[in-house]
Amino acid sequence: MKTYDYLLSYGVKPSVQRIAIMDYLLEHRTHPSIEDIYLALCDDIPTLSKTTVYNTLKLFVEHGAAQMLTIDERNVNYDGDVSLHAHFLCKKCNKIYDLPAAQEEERMEQFNMNGFAVQEIHQYYKGICPSCAAEEE
Amino acid sequence: MKTYDYLLSYGVKPSVQRIAIMDYLLEHRTHPSIEDIYLALCDDIPTLSKTTVYNTLKLFVEHGAAQMLTIDERNVNYDGDVSLHAHFLCKKCNKIYDLPAAQEEERMEQFNMNGFAVQEIHQYYKGICPSCAAEEE
DNA sequence: TTTAAATTTGTAATAATTACAATTAGATTT
DNA sequence: AAATCTAATTGTAATTATTACAAATTTAAA
Numbered sequence: 001m002k003t004y005d006y007l008l009s010y011g012v013k014p015s016v017q018r019i020a021i022m023d024y025l026l027e028h029r030t031h032p033s034i035e036d037i038y039l040a041l042c043d044d045i046p047t048l049s050k051t052t053v054y055n056t057l058k059l060f061v062e063h064g065a066a067q068m069l070t071i072d073e074r075n076v077n078y079d080g081d082v083s084l085h086a087h088f089l090c091k092k093c094n095k096i097y098d099l100p101a102a103q104e105e106e107r108m109e110q111f112n113m114n115g116f117a118v119q120e121i122h123q124y125y126k127g128i129c130p131s132c133a134a135e136e137e
Numbered sequence: 138m139k140t141y142d143y144l145l146s147y148g149v150k151p152s153v154q155r156i157a158i159m160d161y162l163l164e165h166r167t168h169p170s171i172e173d174i175y176l177a178l179c180d181d182i183p184t185l186s187k188t189t190v191y192n193t194l195k196l197f198v199e200h201g202a203a204q205m206l207t208i209d210e211r212n213v214n215y216d217g218d219v220s221l222h223a224h225f226l227c228k229k230c231n232k233i234y235d236l237p238a239a240q241e242e243e244r245m246e247q248f249n250m251n252g253f254a255v256q257e258i259h260q261y262y263k264g265i266c267p268s269c270a271a272e273e274e
Numbered sequence: 275t276t277t278a279a280a281t282t283t284g285t286a287a288t289a290a291t292t293a294c295a296a297t298t299a300g301a302t303t304t
Numbered sequence: 305a306a307a308t309c310t311a312a313t314t315g316t317a318a319t320t321a322t323t324a325c326a327a328a329t330t331t332a333a334a
Binding site for chain 3: 150155
Binding site: 068070071072073076088091097099102104107111114115116117118119120121122123124125126127128129130133134 | 205207208209210213225228234236239241244248251252253254255256257258259260261262263264265266267270271
């Protein structure tokens with residue numbers, strides 16, 4: 001599907017900037033920060049403003065087209081993959097990895113039964129990634 | 138156990154400020170922010186500096202006497218309960234609730250087998266809390 | 275008591291994020 | 305196609321959270 005239509009499917013009105021940002025998110029599964037996205041797209045869209053990147057990501061999240069990760073205390077990261085999956089933050093290189101999700105159906109039921117209306121699930125793990133662990137030798 | 142000895146048990150050298158901050162954490166299971174702690178202790182320790190609160194919490198986390206929560210994108214929160222448990226952030230009132238943890242032994246093994254050395258587990262849920270849901274009627 | 279080391283403090287710097295008004299672009303109407 | 309309206313983008317300034325760091329204070333040791 002073209003990104004144009006992909007955005008429409010989430011109820012987001014496409015624009016040059018929005019398409020470029022969503023494209024970046026879908027093609028770079030690196031969980032980029034606002035800064036990452038801004039710097040990467042500056043070349044193609046020289047007039048791009050960082051405020052637009054903020055606005056656009058907020059819009060994406062509101063429409064469910066992206067998810068915000070708060071795993072890294074230094075800044076927020078974004079993920080174009082909105083399916084349920086876990087994240088691993090390496091404390092050494094600060095890269096964020098995708099990991100398979102734990103099943104949550106039962107827990108969701110439990111929590112909802114107790115009156116907690118869950119809208120977002122985040123499974124975060126922190127430690128040392130395989131690549132950094134290998135380097136330690 | 139006195140907080141003095143409690144800190145020692147984590148290898149943290151006690152001081153007036155450190156005892157006051159740890160006491161606050163242990164007595165207020167509200168997952169306070171730096172600001173919360175600072176404002177709460179200002180009365181008792183008028184000379185308290187916010188930098189000290191930052192330094193102290195960093196020290197506690199390094200020694201395993203507290204854990205840092207990155208559930209709220211606006212700021213970092215701290216928890217004196219370092220046992221494994223889940224957290225729920227209400228998007229309306231911004232309060233953070235404790236919830237029972239999902240078992241993680243199997244997954245830890247899996248991840249470790251794949252070379253991810255897990256040091257921290259965070260189970261975050263976001264949505265509307267029972268109290269705010271009740272108010273909506 | 276003197277000295278040394280660690281802790282605390284206050285200020286200044288940095289970095290992330292938000293507010294907001296002005297500009298620009300896109301769509302609609304005439 | 306020109307004029308009008310609306311929405312999106314931009315740039316700047318303000319705000320907020322956090323960190324850096326040197327000076328002052330406290331605590332422990334000699």
